[in-house]
Amino acid sequence: MSAPRSRFGRLLRTPLTLFLVVSLLLVSGIFIATNAIATRAAERAALEQAESVTQSLAGSVMPGNLREGLLNGRPGAVDKFFRRLKPFSTGDIDSFDVLTTQGRLAFDSSDAGAALDDHVYELSRSQERVLADGGTVSEFADPSSLRSSDRPGSEAGLVKISTRVYATRDSKSRDTGLNRGQSVTSPALFVAYWDLDDVEQRREDIFGSFRWITLGPLVLLVVISTAMLALLTSQVRRGSRERERLLQTAIEASDAERRRIARDLHDGVVQDLAGSAFALSGAARDPATTPATAQVLGSVSASMRDSLKQMRSLLAEIHPPDLHGQGLQSALDDLIAPAAAAGIHASVSAAGVEEATEAEVALLWRVAQEAVRNAIRHSGASTLAVTVRGDTDGLLLEVVDDGVGFDTTAPSPLPWITSASPLT
Numbered sequence: 001m002s003a004p005r006s007r008f009g010r011l012l013r014t015p016l017t018l019f020l021v022v023s024l025l026l027v028s029g030i031f032i033a034t035n036a037i038a039t040r041a042a043e044r045a046a047l048e049q050a051e052s053v054t055q056s057l058a059g060s061v062m063p064g065n066l067r068e069g070l071l072n073g074r075p076g077a078v079d080k081f082f083r084r085l086k087p088f089s090t091g092d093i094d095s096f097d098v099l100t101t102q103g104r105l106a107f108d109s110s111d112a113g114a115a116l117d118d119h120v121y122e123l124s125r126s127q128e129r130v131l132a133d134g135g136t137v138s139e140f141a142d143p144s145s146l147r148s149s150d151r152p153g154s155e156a157g158l159v160k161i162s163t164r165v166y167a168t169r170d171s172k173s174r175d176t177g178l179n180r181g182q183s184v185t186s187p188a189l190f191v192a193y194w195d196l197d198d199v200e201q202r203r204e205d206i207f208g209s210f211r212w213i214t215l216g217p218l219v220l221l222v223v224i225s226t227a228m229l230a231l232l233t234s235q236v237r238r239g240s241r242e243r244e245r246l247l248q249t250a251i252e253a254s255d256a257e258r259r260r261i262a263r264d265l266h267d268g269v270v271q272d273l274a275g276s277a278f279a280l281s282g283a284a285r286d287p288a289t290t291p292a293t294a295q296v297l298g299s300v301s302a303s304m305r306d307s308l309k310q311m312r313s314l315l316a317e318i319h320p321p322d323l324h325g326q327g328l329q330s331a332l333d334d335l336i337a338p339a340a341a342a343g344i345h346a347s348v349s350a351a352g353v354e355e356a357t358e359a360e361v362a363l364l365w366r367v368a369q370e371a372v373r374n375a376i377r378h379s380g381a382s383t384l385a386v387t388v389r390g391d392t393d394g395l396l397l398e399v400v401d402d403g404v405g406f407d408t409t410a411p412s413p414l415p416w417i418t419s420a421s422p423l424t
Contacts, residue, residue, distance in 0.1 A: 027215075027218045027219065034214050050138065050161055057192070058165050062166070065085060067167055070098065070106050070115075078113075082112050094193040095110040096190060097193075099189040101189070103121045108151075110151065121145075127189055127191075130189065131187055131189055137161070140158075141193065158196060159193070160191055160193060165189070166188070167185060259319045261318055280301035280304065281297075309341075310337070328350050335368060335372055336384065338376060342376050344381055347383075347384070349386070350388040351390065360394075368397055372386065372399060375401045379403025382402060385398075386399050387399075
């Protein structure tokens, strides 16, 4: 299970995935915010449309039909008003009321007889402003109001739209003009009740088409951006793989050149030095050689053997021979050869490295090379031990010396700050 989880974790950390996640979150946020703003705007537009319809209806139906006697509660006025309204259609309006400036119910389209009971209701502040200044106002109906309890149906789910109308003076004139020859007298309040579902449907009709127009370009932008990012990421990865290939080729070429140089030195100069050292040692032990000459030859032979050790150590620095599990012991022996010249007793122990890969052995040898070099140059040690242990969990390298060391808890001073020149 760990491998799929690891691959899934790497997938989540890729730039393309992060960009896609952030883009989707951003698009979702923009879409939600845009929806909220557009919904409010569409709702306002739907209410304004309902207000316009109400105002048009009141302006076309009320003049000439709404008489002062209805507002004064005159008997028979309700019946006359009802008969006058029969030819007119109220369209999408659920019902409507006509209220006097004092809030008395003069007419209820849903219950014509309610006007005879002289019900008086408190007008809202917005309705009072409409009576005083004109215009149209919409507000949600209150199901807990007194008017709602008196209506045949509840006001729940209704929107009230109020506008000012005028009643004309009663006249026996048979003038067929709607308002001709009649004087306008008393203002009244025309209150239309709209079903909230109808308003919501109007809002959806207004906003529905814009919702996808808003979302479409955002999704298209994310898709195009994701495709472009995927293309750029692919190009970057190809470039990275090409650079890695070139770097690996350069490393392999350098390694091959170092191997060739080390092999040529080993097969040429080292072998010549070794042969010369053996020849000098043999000549020094020849009975025909005088003691003084034998002493000189022995000294030269020892010097050549020291030079041979240094040459082998140099070859190990250039390229260690037989750098694999079984050859690691001899490679490390060559690595610590300069320790003797520095007066350091050095030893190597390698066990359990037979199954190690060449890459693992090469990495371990490079680390050991740097650690041994630092110990010889800087530790001031008298002994140095290099230990390598291998098991099923991997390889363990320990480079231990008895040198001066350093305090790992103390901060390292900056090289340009000394006690003689404090920082100011």
